[in-house]
Amino acid sequence: MIFRDDRPPEQKGWCIVLMTDAFMSGWGGAEGGPSYAGWPFPDGEESRVEAWVSSRSEARRVRIVLPTYRPRSGPGHCHIYAYSGQGR
Numbered sequence: 001m002i003f004r005d006d007r008p009p010e011q012k013g014w015c016i017v018l019m020t021d022a023f024m025s026g027w028g029g030a031e032g033g034p035s036y037a038g039w040p041f042p043d044g045e046e047s048r049v050e051a052w053v054s055s056r057s058e059a060r061r062v063r064i065v066l067p068t069y070r071p072r073s074g075p076g077h078c079h080i081y082a083y084s085g086q087g088r
Helices: 046-054
Strands: 002-005 016-021 035-040 059-065 077-080
Touching: 016 046, 035 046, 046 059
Parallel strands: 002 077, 035 077
Antiparallel strands: 016 035, 016 059
16 A cells, blocks of 8 residues: 655644545556545534535545544555645
8 A cells, every 4th residue: 555644744633534536546556456535624624624525526435534544555545635725
């Protein structure tokens, strides 16, 4: 599993809205496995960030995970992006 985490230190303690990416799963960096994408959110922003992620056409299995989330080992790709006010 390829894991990339772009969060700056001040965002490492925030929970994450995580989705399974239906478009990217199975090929490229996720060849033979799932592709996950996640966005951290500060207190009070959970519902807005979750709605923004859920509105994406490729989003499947949208869920909230702990700040320490790591995907299972095996083929696939996971990218945790930095929060930048998504969905505003």
